[in-house]
Amino acid sequence: MELRHLRYFVAVAESLSFTAAAERLGVSQPPLSQQIRDLEAELGTPLLWRTSRSVALTPAGTAFLARARGILGAVEEACAEARAVGAGRTGTLDLGLTGSILAGPLGGLIRVFGERYPDVLVRLHEMPPGEQPAALHAQRIDLGFLRRPPEDPALRVVQAWPEAVGVALPAGHRLAAQGAIALADLRDEPFVSLRLRDSRFATDLWEACRNAGFVPRLVQQVVESASLVNLVAAGLGVALVPESAGAVPRPDVAYRPLLGPAPTADVCALYRAPAGAVTENFLALMRDALDGTGGAGPVAS
Template sequence: MELRHLRYFVAVAESLSFTAAAERLGVSQPPLSQQIRDLEAELGTPLLWRTSRRVALTPAGTAFLARARAILAEVEAACAEVRAIGAGRSGTLDIGLTGSILAGPLGRLIRLFGERHPSVLVRLHEMAPGEQPAALHARRTDLGFLRRPPDDPSLRVVRAWPEAVGVALPAGHRLASRPAITLADLRDEAYLSLRLHDSRFARDLWDACLAAGFAPRLVQQVVESASLVNLVAAGLGVALVPESIGIVPRPDIVYRPLAGPAPVADVCALHRVPAGPVAENFLALMRSEFGRADGPAAS
């Protein structure tokens, strides 16, 4: 028995006319009649009473009609679901990120994506940057967002959006009156940093200070940028932070941009190849919102 048999039978049962059913299906009447006879032979019972004037359902045909309709409806629903998943309009999207990334435009991007693809479930997974490649390879996530992509040729890197680096200072700090600060101005300051051993971004900021002619006087290392801001507010030192973190108004912190040669905090999207239809739709929206600039972020 094939789905064709069910479709042919339903058309005849609903029309109660082989002629009308043949027209509805776009087939000639003799093959249609033969398909119905083959179906009845396979089932071992007549489904239709046929006379020269009319066609009627037998009790078995009435019961079979309900089942055939249900089967065809399930098949159509399955086809629609598969098409939606294949087109990226349905399914799940697992995103790995650090908490500081959400201070930028990613939250708005997720909201826009949800408005355009309401049947996609977006799940966020906060994790350290160093954990994101493993999560992608293990298929625990579909996209990762971080500031410094790893050297992994099996993963694709797309620049998501640009972001500057600035200096977070305690309110009342001697440098707070300046409109901009150079890296060299931080030579003698207590330096607060993201944890160097698991943040390439933190190491790049450290290297930028070395290139400016000094080794930072490191006093504390933390996991998240939000923790850096809290330590700055407590007066424990200064920190280099992404602009999205520094510009959040706080009475106990002053944010100043960096002047002269300065590192950047560009955010990158990381994904497997191929990314998959849902992730591709998210990346397409990202490109339309922020412009397209493939490749790793500048150091």
């Protein structure tokens, strides 16, 4: 028994006419009649009563019609679901990130993606940057967002958005009066930093200070940029932070840009290849939404 037998039978049963059913199906009447006879032979019972003037369902045909409609409906649902999954219109999207990444455009991207693909479930997984490659390989996440991606030939990297590095200073700090600050101006300052063992970004900032002629004096190391800002506000030291960290003004913290040449805090998206359709849709949205915007502004829907 094949699906066409069910479709042919349903067409005849609903129209109670072989001629009308053949027109509906776009086939000639003799093959249609043969397919129905083959179906009845396989079932071992007649499904239709036929006369020269009419067609009617037998009791077996009435019962079989309900089941056949259900099977064909389930097949159509399965096909529609497969098409939706294949096009990335449904499914799940697991994103790995640090909390500080959400201070940039990513939150707006997630909102717009949800509006465009309401049947895709987006799940956020906060984790240190160093854990994201392993999570990608283990398929716990589909996309990772970090500032300094590792060199891994099994993973693909695209720039998500550019971001500058600035300085967070306690309010009233002597350098806060300057419009911009050179790294060398910070040589005698105590630093609070992202934890070096967890963050390649923090290591790059350390090296930038060394290239500016000094080794930063670290007094505290933390996991999140938000914690850095809180420590700066408490007066423990200064911090090199992504510009998004200063997006929300605080009266107890002053944010100043760095004079060039200065390190950057560009955010990259990291994913397995080949990417699934849902991931590809998110990447396409990201490219379109941030194209030409510099990645700093809000994401429009």
